[in-house]
Amino acid sequence: MKRILLSGLFILWLSSAIKAEDGYRLWLRYDRIDNPILLKQYRHALTTIDFPATSPILITAKKELLTGLQGLLGETPRPTQTNNTLIVRLQSPDELPRLGPEGFIIRTLTRAGKKTILITAATDKGVLYGVFHFLRLLQTQQPIDHLAITSIPSLPYRILDHWDNLNRRIERGYAGLSLWDWFTLPIYKDQRYTDYARANASIGINGTVLNNVNASPYILTPDYLEKTAALADVFRPYGIRVYLSVRFSSPIDIGGLKTADPLDPAVRQWWRNKTEEIYRRIPDFGGFLVKANSEGQPGPQNYGRTHADGANMLAEALEPHNGIVIWRAFVYSNETPEDRARQAYTEFKPLDGRFHQNVLVQVKNGPIDFQPREPFHPLFGAMPATPLLLEVQLTQEYLGFSNHLVYLAPLFEECLDSDTHQPSPSTDASGHNAVPPSRPPRPSDATPVSATIRGMAGVANIGNDRNWCGHIFAQANWYAFGRLAWETGGANTPYSAAIATEWIRQTFSNHPSVVDSIRQIMMESREIAVDYMTPLGLHHIMAYEHHYGPGPWLANAARADWNPVYYHKADTAGIGFDRTITGSNALEQYAPGARTQWLDSNSCPDKWLLWWHHVSWNHTMHTGRTLWAELCHKYYAGVDSVRWIQRCWTGLRQHIDPERWQQVNMRLAIQEANAVEWRNACLLYFQTFSRQPLPEGAEPPDHSLEYYQQHKIYYAPGTNQ
Amino acid sequence: MKRILLSGLFILWLSSAIKAEDGYRLWLRYDRIDNPILLKQYRHALTTIDFPATSPILITAKKELLTGLQGLLGETPRPTQTNNTLIVRLQSPDELPRLGPEGFIIRTLTRAGKKTILITAATDKGVLYGVFHFLRLLQTQQPIDHLAITSIPSLPYRILDHWDNLNRRIERGYAGLSLWDWFTLPIYKDQRYTDYARANASIGINGTVLNNVNASPYILTPDYLEKTAALADVFRPYGIRVYLSVRFSSPIDIGGLKTADPLDPAVRQWWRNKTEEIYRRIPDFGGFLVKANSEGQPGPQNYGRTHADGANMLAEALEPHNGIVIWRAFVYSNETPEDRARQAYTEFKPLDGRFHQNVLVQVKNGPIDFQPREPFHPLFGAMPATPLLLEVQLTQEYLGFSNHLVYLAPLFEECLDSDTHQPSPSTDASGHNAVPPSRPPRPSDATPVSATIRGMAGVANIGNDRNWCGHIFAQANWYAFGRLAWETGGANTPYSAAIATEWIRQTFSNHPSVVDSIRQIMMESREIAVDYMTPLGLHHIMAYEHHYGPGPWLANAARADWNPVYYHKADTAGIGFDRTITGSNALEQYAPGARTQWLDSNSCPDKWLLWWHHVSWNHTMHTGRTLWAELCHKYYAGVDSVRWIQRCWTGLRQHIDPERWQQVNMRLAIQEANAVEWRNACLLYFQTFSRQPLPEGAEPPDHSLEYYQQHKIYYAPGTNQ
Secondary structure, three states: OHHHHHHHHHHHHHHHHHOOOOOOOOOOOOOOOOOHHHHHHHHHHOOEEEOOOOOHHHHHHHHHHHHHHHHHHOOOOEOOOOOOEEEEEEOOOOOOHHHOOOOEEEEEEEEOOEEEEEEEEOOHHHHHHHHHHHHHHHHOOOOOOOOEEEEOOOOOEEEEEOOEOOOOOEOOOOOOOOOOOOOOOOOOOOHHHHHHHHHHHHOOOOEEEOOOOOOOHHHHOHHHHHHHHHHHHHHHHHOOEEEEEOOOOHHHHOOOOOOOOOOOHHHHHHHHHHHHHHHHHOOOOOEEEEOOOOOOOOOHHHHOOOHHHHHHHHHHHHHHHOOEEEEEOOOOOOOOOOOHHHHHHHHHHHHOOOOOOOEEEEEEOOOOOOOOOOOOOOOOOOOOOOOEEEEEEOOOOOOOHHHOOOOOHHHHHHHHOOEOOOOOHHHOOOOOOOOOOOOOOOOOOOOEHHHHOOEEEEEOOOOOOOOOOOOOOHHHHHHHHHHHHHOOOOOOOOHHHHHHHHHHHHHOOOOHHHHHHHHHHHHHHHHHHHHHHOHHHOOOOEOOOOOOOEOOOOOOOOOHHHOHHHHHOOOOOEEOOOOOOOOOOHHHHOOHHHHHHHHOOOOOOHHHHHHHOOEEOOOEOOOOOEHHHHHHHHHHHHHHHHHHHHHHHHHOHHHOOHHHHHHHHHHHHHHHHHHHHHHHHHHHHHHHHHOOOOOOOOOOOOOOHHHHHHOOOOOOOOOOO | OHHHHHHHHHHHHHHHHHOOOOOOOOOOOOOOOOOHHHHHHHHHHOOEEEOOOOOHHHHHHHHHHHHHHHHHHOOOOEOOOOOOEEEEEEOOOOOOHHHOOOOEEEEEEEEOOEEEEEEEEOOHHHHHHHHHHHHHHHHOOOOOOOOEEEEOOOOOEEEEEOOEOOOOOEOOOOOOOOOOOOOOOOOOOOHHHHHHHHHHHHOOOOEEEOOOOOOOHHHHOHHHHHHHHHHHHHHHHHOOEEEEEOOOOHHHHOOOOOOOOOOOHHHHHHHHHHHHHHHHHOOOOOEEEEOOOOOOOOOHHHHOOOHHHHHHHHHHHHHHHOOEEEEEOOOOOOOOOOOHHHHHHHHHHHHOOOOOOOEEEEEEOOOOOOOOOOOOOOOOOOOOOOOEEEEEEOOOOOOOHHHOOOOOHHHHHHHHHOEOOOOOHHHOOOOOOOOOOOOOOOOOOOOEHHHHOOEEEEEOOOOOOOOOOOOHHHHHHHHHHHHHHHOOOOOOOOHHHHHHHHHHHHHOOOOHHHHHHHHHHHHHHHHHHHHHHOHHHOOOOEOOOOOOOEOOOOOOOOOHHHOHHHHHOOOOOEEOOOOOOOOOOHHHHOOHHHHHHHHOOOOOOHHHHHHHOOEEOOOEOOOOOEHHHHHHHHHHHHHHHHHHHHHHHHHOHHHOOHHHHHHHHHHHHHHHHHHHHHHHHHHHHHHHHHOOOOOOOOOOOOOOHHHHHHOOOOOOOOOOO
C-alpha cells in the first residue's frame, strides 16, 4: 500500500516536473489555448495567413506571429490567402496618416463572404506592435470576431533605464547580475539579449539605456562602443534604440583634456567627435542620459555653468544625428541648505526655455526618491517650454525589492493621473509638449501629469536571474511600465487593474477565479506595502546602507538629509515634516489648485498627512482615530494584509504550476517576516516619542527596539559590497 | 517563391526553437533513446520495477530513476515484480562487506527463467550512486543484458571547493554570480540548489565547501549558519555534506576575543563552542577548510605557532562530531626570497606526523598555481604520515576561463599518474594513507600521485549562468572531476578519454562520428592551450590583475614572484627558470627516481624544459629545432589548432541543437582571437631577447608589441572590480 502511494506521488511529481515553469518565458508563454471551443474558433478564423515580410523588423514580427500561433493553436496557418485569413500588411503612411510611426490597426473584415483579420500599420514597427497586440488578444482569450482596434502610443519615448555597472553589478538591482556580459561582447551574443528585446517589444518599449547613470567613463572607449554596437544590432529588429549614460567628465577621464567645461571649444569638439564615432557604429543611436551635479557626479556646475549649458553642449553634438539628451532633474546640493523636496524645482524651473529642442528633462515621479508614496513632482506642468520624461523605478529599491509582492502600476497611475492644475502644455508656443493626437480623451479639462510629459523612463528591475526579475510578480511591474507608457490612461479606470488582468491571463491563467483573486492581490499590494513601511505620508525611514528594512532611528549619516530623522521629525509633540508656509514651504512650488488638497492639516487626506505636516500624536484623523492609534492601525493592517495575501496564494495552489507557486510562496514568507520587522521596529521606535501603548490585543513585538536597531545585514544585494 | 522559402525557414526555425537547449540540463538530459531497436530492448528489459524507498536518499534515488526512465524510455516500468524486472535494493553491510559505504553492484540475473537487473548496495548512498550509474549506462546506450558491475570509489573525499564570496562574487569565477543567494536564505530555497546537488550526486561528489578560502568571518555568525543549514538540508538527500571555509582570526573578528592564538584556552573554547553550535544545526557537517598564513590570510604563524598547531586546534573541536579539518598547503611567505615552487614543501614536510588524525592537508596539483602545465607537487608521497587531498582547479583561472574549450581531465590525469618514486603509503605505520581495497590495480609497482591521496578537491567552475559553467564544454570539467575522483585511473587508458566519451554521449549525442570528433577535440584541447599560452615549460606569464591574456613583460608587481619576468627569466642568452642545483634546486624536493627525468637539460622532455632549466635560444630540442624555432612552432601550432577545432565544430553543426552549437561557436571565436593575442604578444616580446626572426611564411602579428603591452581590459570577470 505504501509503495503504491509513493508511486502515485511520483507520477504526480513527474507530470508536474515536465511542466515545470521557471518564469523565464515571462508573459510570452504561448501555451495551447485550454478552452476547446475557443481553440476551435481561433483555428477556424486563422486558417490561412498572408504576411509578406521584407525588412528585419517585419521578419521579427512574422517569426513571433508564427511562434505564437504554433504555440497557442498547436498549428500554423497555411501560407495562402483564401478564406479566414490573417493578413498582415505594411501600408503607406499616406493611407494611414493618423497612425504615426508606431501605431497600428487590427480589424475584422468581411468582403464577398470571405472573412479576414487585418493587422496593418504605416511602419514596420507599427506592424510589430500590432502582431504582439494580436497575440495578446489570443493569449488573454478575447473574441476576435469583430475587431476594430486602433492603437497609438500616448508617449513617443518609452525607455528602460538600466542602472547596470560595467562590472555587471546593478545598483539597486535585486535579480542577479546585469544581463550585459560586457567581457564576452561583441563576439558572444547571448540568446538572452534577443529574448530581452522581444519582451520589451511586446509591450511597446522602444529604447534602453544600457548603463548606470553613475556612469563609468570607459563606456565611451572604442572597445565598449563596439560592444554597445553589438547589442544595438540585436535590438534593432525589435524596434529598440540604444542609449548610453555618460559621465560628464569623460573628456578628462578618457579624452586627455584638462577640463570638461561645456563652454570650452576643445570639450565641445571632443563630444562632437565622440558622438560621430558612435553614430558611425550605431546609426540609430538614441542619445545620452546624464546625471550631473548630483550625489557627487561631475557636471557643468563644476565650471560655474548651468545644467542648460551642459545639456545643450551634448544636444548640439547629437542634433545632426537625430539623437537626444536626457538630463536628469534628480539633483540636490552637496551643501543642502534647503528641504530636499524643493531642490530640483529650485534648480530647474528657472531653466525652462533654455534647453535645446532635443533635450528632455527626466523627472522622478515624486520630489524625494521613489518612496512608497510621494506627491507628484512639482516640476510636472511647471516647465511648459521643456519636454519632460517621467522617471519611475521598477526595481523596488524602497518597496521590498525583489522579495515583496508589490504591483507598482497603481503608484505610477497615481502620479500620471495627478492633476497639476497647470495650463495644458498643448497650447504652449514651443510645441514641444503638444499632446499627441493619439492621447485618449480625458474626462475633464484637468492637466494630469500624463499630459505634461513626452515619455516615461523605468529604472529596470531586470537581472540575469532565470525569471528575469527575482520575483515572478516583479515581472508585472516591467510589463505594466511598458503598457502604461504606451497608453498612459483612458477609458479603463483604474487602468492598472486592466493591465494586471492582461498580465495575469498571459502569465498564469485565464481561469476567471484565478484572475480575480490575483488581480485583487496585485491591486491591494502597493497600499499594503505603504501600510507596513511608511503609512500616512511617512517617507525615507529605511536603513541607511541597503534601503532594506526599517531604520527610523538613524541620525548620523554624513549629511542631515540622508537621515530618517530628518524626514519624520518625530518628537514628543508629534511627527511629520512641515512643508507648509510654517515649515520648508515646499508646497509653494505647486500650482494653487494643487496646493489646496494638502494645505490644511485637518483637511489633508490621511495618506499625505505626515509628508506635509508635523502634527500631534493625538491629532484626529479622518477615521476618527488619533494619529498614534491610526499609525498603529496601519502598521498592523499592513502585516495582516500580507498574511491575507499568503492565504489567497495558498488557495491558488492547485491552479499554478508548482515551481512558480513555490517561488512566490517562499517570497511571501520573506515579505511577511519583513513586514513584521517594519511594523515592530517602527512602532517601538515611534512609541519612545508618543509614549502611548500599542493597541489592546495587538500581537506584541517579538523583539525589543534594541534588537531591531542592532540587526545587522551583511552583503545586502544591490549595494556595492 | 520567396514567401514559401521564408515559411519553410520559419518552420525549420520553429521546430528548432522548440528543441532549444540552453545547457541547463547538463549531462542529465534523459531524452528519449533515439535508437528504436535499443529502445525496444530497454523497454522490454525494464518492464517492471521493484524499488522500496524508505529513506530520504532512497526516495531521491527512486525519483531520479523514474524521471530518467520516463525520459529515456518514454514510459515508466510498472511497480510490480514479475519478469524483466529492475530490482533496486538496500542490503545489509554484512551481505556486501566489500562495497564499503559508497560502493554499489549492478548485475543482470536470470533465475527460474525470470530476468532481473539488480542494483544493490550496503548503504542508501551506494544505491543512489548505483541508480545514477545505471541511468548513465542507458544514456550512453550500453548493452544491459549481462551486467556485472562492482564500483567502489577510489577516494573517500570527493569535494567541490567554491571560491564564492558572501556578496555572491566568485573569485576567479567566470560563470556569473554564486549560486548561493545568501540574502534570501534560509526561507527561499532556489530550485537550483536541488539541481546542483543532483548533478553532483550523479558523478559521485559527496562534499561541498560553500565559501571562498579567502573567507569572510561572518560565515560563522548565527544568521549565516542558519542559511548554511538550509542548504545542507537540500543537499543531504543527495548524499552531500557541507563544509565551510573559515577565517583563522574569527575569534577576534566575530568572537570579541583579543587573540586567535591556537594555544590560547579561550580561543580553543571559542572554536569548540562554535563547532558545537554548527553541529546542533547541521548534524552531518563535514568540517572546516582553512587557508592560513598565505597571501595575507591570518594564521597560527601570526602567533609564532605552526600550521600543525592551528589545524590541530580545529581538529580537536571537530573530532567529537566526526568532522575533519582540511588545511591548505598553498602557502608562500610574505618575506622569503626562496623560489615559490619550493615553499610549500619547505613549510609542510617537517610537519609530517604532527597533525591529528582528522586533519587532511590539501595540496595543489603543481607547486606554483594551477598553470596550464606543472610537474606534480613535491609533497605528494613526501608526507606518508599525513593524509593528503589533491586540489585541482576546474575554473580555468589560467586556462582561458569560461571562454576557452579546454578539457582538463588530461591535466588531472597527468598529475594523478605521475610516479612519485616514493614508498607506497599503504605500508606506512599511520594507516592514514592505506590504499583502499577498491583501488583498481596499477600496472607497475610505481607509486603514482593517485596512490598518495585520500581525496580530491575541485575548485568549482559553477555560477548562476544558465548553463552553469559559462562554456558548455566547461561542464565536462565538472563532470570529469567527479568521475576521476571516483575512479582515479584503471583499465581504460587514458581514462580521461573514456570519461570524455561518457560525457559527450550524455551531453550531445551517441552518434559515433559525433562522439569521435568531439572526443578528439577534447583530448587535444589542453595541449593546444599549453601551446598558445605557455609551451615548453613556461608558466605564470599572464597579465597581472585578471590572469587573462598574456603579460610576459610585467616586472613591477609588489613582490618579485608575482611578476612574469621572475618565472621566465628571458635574457639575450636564453630563457627558463633554473631549478636544478645550479639554480633554486627545487628539484631536490623530489625523490631521486623522479628527479632523473628532469635533471639534465639535454634529456629533459621538451614540455618541461623551461620549468627546470635556463637554456640558450639555440639549444637543440628533441625535435631537432632550436629552442627559438620550437617556441615559434609551438605558439603557431597552438593557434592553428584552435582553428582546427573551429573547423571540426563547423562540421558538427547539423548534429548539435542550434542554441548550444552557436554558444560554443561564439566561444571558439573568442578563443581564436585570444590565442592569436597570446602568440603574437609572447613571441614579439621574447623576440626582443632572442633577436631572431619569426619563421618564414608565418602569419605576421597584426599589432606591435607596444599595442599588446598597452591593451587594457576593464572590469574583467572573476576579479574584485
